[in-house]
Amino acid sequence: MGxxxxxxxxxxxxxxxxxxxxxxxxxxxxFVVFVxxxxxxxxxxxxxxxxxxxxxxxxxxxxxxxxxDAPPARRGLAMVFxxxxxxPHMTVRDNIAFPLKMAKMPQAEIDKKVDYAARTLxxxxxxxxxxRALSGGQRQRVAIGRxxxxxxxxFLFDEPLSNLDAALRVNMRLEIxxxxxxxxxxMIYVTHDQVEAMTMADRIVVLNxxxxxxxxxxxxxxxxxxxxxxxxxxxxxxxxxxDGPEATKHGAHSIGVRPEHFKLSTTEGAWKGTVGVAEQLxxxxxxxxxxxxxxxxxxRTDGDQxxxxxxxxxxxxxxxxxxxxxxxGKAI
Amino acid sequence: MARRVSTSxxxxxxxxxxxxxxxxxxxxxxxxxxxxxxxxxxxASQPTFFPQNFTLENFGAVQxxxxxxxxxxxxxxxxxGSTILGLIIAIPAAWSMAFAPSKRTKDILMWMLSTKMMPxxxxxxxxxxIFRDLRLLDTVHGLTLIMTLINLxxxxxxxxxxxxxxxxxxxxxxxxxxxxxxxxxxxVLVPMAVPGIASTLLLNVILAWNEAFWTIxxxxxxxxxxxxxxxxxxxxxxxxxxxxxxxxxxxxxPILLLGWFSQKQLVRGLTFGAVK
Ligand SMILES: Nc1ncnc2c1ncn2[C@@H]1O[C@H](COP(=O)(O)OP(=O)(O)OP(=O)(O)O)[C@@H](O)[C@H]1O
Ligand SMILES: [Mg+2]
Numbered sequence: 001m002g003x004x005x006x007x008x009x010x011x012x013x014x015x016x017x018x019x020x021x022x023x024x025x026x027x028x029x030x031f032v033v034f035v036x037x038x039x040x041x042x043x044x045x046x047x048x049x050x051x052x053x054x055x056x057x058x059x060x061x062x063x064x065x066x067x068x069d070a071p072p073a074r075r076g077l078a079m080v081f082x083x084x085x086x087x088p089h090m091t092v093r094d095n096i097a098f099p100l101k102m103a104k105m106p107q108a109e110i111d112k113k114v115d116y117a118a119r120t121l122x123x124x125x126x127x128x129x130x131x132r133a134l135s136g137g138q139r140q141r142v143a144i145g146r147x148x149x150x151x152x153x154x155f156l157f158d159e160p161l162s163n164l165d166a167a168l169r170v171n172m173r174l175e176i177x178x179x180x181x182x183x184x185x186x187m188i189y190v191t192h193d194q195v196e197a198m199t200m201a202d203r204i205v206v207l208n209x210x211x212x213x214x215x216x217x218x219x220x221x222x223x224x225x226x227x228x229x230x231x232x233x234x235x236x237x238x239x240x241x242x243d244g245p246e247a248t249k250h251g252a253h254s255i256g257v258r259p260e261h262f263k264l265s266t267t268e269g270a271w272k273g274t275v276g277v278a279e280q281l282x283x284x285x286x287x288x289x290x291x292x293x294x295x296x297x298x299x300r301t302d303g304d305q306x307x308x309x310x311x312x313x314x315x316x317x318x319x320x321x322x323x324x325x326x327x328x329g330k331a332i
Numbered sequence: 333m334a335r336r337v338s339t340s341x342x343x344x345x346x347x348x349x350x351x352x353x354x355x356x357x358x359x360x361x362x363x364x365x366x367x368x369x370x371x372x373x374x375x376a377s378q379p380t381f382f383p384q385n386f387t388l389e390n391f392g393a394v395q396x397x398x399x400x401x402x403x404x405x406x407x408x409x410x411x412x413g414s415t416i417l418g419l420i421i422a423i424p425a426a427w428s429m430a431f432a433p434s435k436r437t438k439d440i441l442m443w444m445l446s447t448k449m450m451p452x453x454x455x456x457x458x459x460x461x462i463f464r465d466l467r468l469l470d471t472v473h474g475l476t477l478i479m480t481l482i483n484l485x486x487x488x489x490x491x492x493x494x495x496x497x498x499x500x501x502x503x504x505x506x507x508x509x510x511x512x513x514x515x516x517x518x519x520v521l522v523p524m525a526v527p528g529i530a531s532t533l534l535l536n537v538i539l540a541w542n543e544a545f546w547t548i549x550x551x552x553x554x555x556x557x558x559x560x561x562x563x564x565x566x567x568x569x570x571x572x573x574x575x576x577x578x579x580x581x582x583x584x585x586p587i588l589l590l591g592w593f594s595q596k597q598l599v600r601g602l603t604f605g606a607v608k
Contacts, residue, residue: 050508051507052504052507052508071507071512072504072507072508073507073508073509073510073511073512077508078508078509079504079505079508081501081504081505083499083501085499085501085502085504085505086502086505087502087505087506087520087524088502088524089523089524089526098506098509098511098519099509099510102509102510102511102512102515103510146505146509150509150510156508
């Protein structure tokens with residue numbers, strides 16, 4: 001079991017309040033992603049759950065049991081660090097076995113579990129190497145192996161893939177998702193990459209300056225962002241925002257349209273503009289259009305479009321997909 | 333681009349370096365050579381460089397006069413004992429300063445270092461009186477204790493700088509893996525800091541071995557170390573240069589050998605972190 005509950009958690013470092021007041025309810029077996037811009041407090045929140053930082057006030061519960069004052073070693077959670085944090089003086093085998101050794105498990109059982117984990121993670125032939133002699137991806141696997149052997153109540157990941165190259169990142173992303181489906185253990189995953197968040201999560205927590213902006217399923221966040229911040233953060237490329245009279249026409253302080261929700265035409269439409277950079281990805285083309293009076297907008301079209309720099313285009317937003325926000329940025 | 337250094341500059345600096353090194357080394361060399369001369373040759377008005385009548389009798393005379401082995405064993409107990417005791421106290425202290433610092437940690441470190449700047453003679457009387465009242469005068473354990481206290485700031489400082497180099501993530505990983513504090517220190521921190529701990533050990537053994545002020549003032553016959561042993565030769569026997577040299581050579585030889593064989597470790601430890 002591994003449900004995690006945060007009640008009015010507050011964290012300050014000296015005078016600096018990093019997390020003002022967060023309450024969250026993470027269900028057993030859920031894959032929850034914390035996402036947000038750099039410095040918004042994702043790692044801090046994760047470390048509070050891990051017990052590596054003490055809360056300033058508030059309560060943290062694991063399976064309904066108050067663990068606010070329990071040291072990390074007693075919480076039964078496993079963590080995978082961005083830096084891998086392997087023990088450099090131990091072999092891969094000893095690294096993976098370490099948590100079991102700390103739990104005073106009999107040696108025969110340790111061997112069995114380590115071998116099993118090594119086979120699952122394709123590490124069997126590296127067991128006697130030191131971490132120094134492994135590639136980044138292999139090190140990350142060892143870190144995951146060390147986390148899974150002890151069958152924790154929940155896994156905590158802090159940007160585990162950000163030191164890997166793009167291709168490996170996609171692979172490991174799939175592997176971690178697969179692992180979650182096999183183990184069905186609660187996972188909390190911190191990232192600032194919204195693609196990782198969208199593809200891996202059951203539910204996403206969007207954080208901004210230590211506050212939860214929204215907590216919901218990926219599609220919820222995409223379709224019904226609670227406010228302008230979430231709307232701008234989820235979705236790639238970013239949503240286009242328009243303020244002023246054009247927004248007032250829609251009865252809002254500002255409106256937003258996603259790049260994929262435009263109709264393009266060379267002859268007629270709502271907003272006129274000139275094509276700037278056209279980024280061709282093959283499957284899609286991103287057009288950066290300088291509109292008359294409404295600023296720069298990004299438009300996503302299919303890969304066969306042949307717009308060039310300097311072409312005049314007309315943009316028409318899909319009227320059912322215009323997001324409206326009030327002066328405070330709240331969705332209306 | 334690589335910096336160019338002309339050959340003549342290189343030669344010039346090499347010669348200079350050798351000259352300075354020889355100059356510094358010459359008193360030690362002279363002591364070594366004198367130890368093998370007869371007394372008469374040692375004080376001859378026409379000094380000789382190499383011993384003309386090579387002899388080992390100075391060493392026998394020194395051992396007869398004042399028991400070398402007893403002093404050597406005292407030195408070993410005091411220097412290793414005080415260093416190991418110091419490490420046992422300093423490892424947890426440095427752990428907390430490096431990984432769980434408080435607002436005052438920096439101040440405490442500076443304060444500890446400042447105690448090393450005070451002349452030892454400033455606390456001679458209080459320490460002497462405390463030792464007298466606790467009956468620690470001229471005891472090996474008393475001397476070990478004072479040596480531990482004297483070198484503790486340096487041990488803590490050295491360990492602190494080594495520990496600072498260790499990524500805190502790895503200790504946190506150990507905590508997440510269920511390691512209590514004791515296991516975190518013995519299974520993770522100490523094995524990772526072995527080079528640093530080893531050079532701290534070596535340097536402090538050497539410092540304790542060479543310490544003369546307290547060993548001479550707090551001991552007489554029983555607990556005297558090799559520094560006390562040399563000094564016992566220098567005053568009454570001042571004119572017997574060859575015997576004094578033999579005594580000095582005997583006293584410095586063990587630590588010189590230790591230093592020689594651990595050179596690489598010492599350099600590696602002392603420059604630890606400078607080139608990672
Ligand atoms: N030990 C600390 N002492 C003081 N301030 C801290 C400490 N740790 C974090 N902070 C501050 O707390 C804020 C949140 O930090 P945190 O590491 O949680 O951000 P993050 O969301 O994980 O960012 P990133 O995506 O860059 O990893 C930052 O402004 C940071 O400067
Ligand atoms: Mg972070």
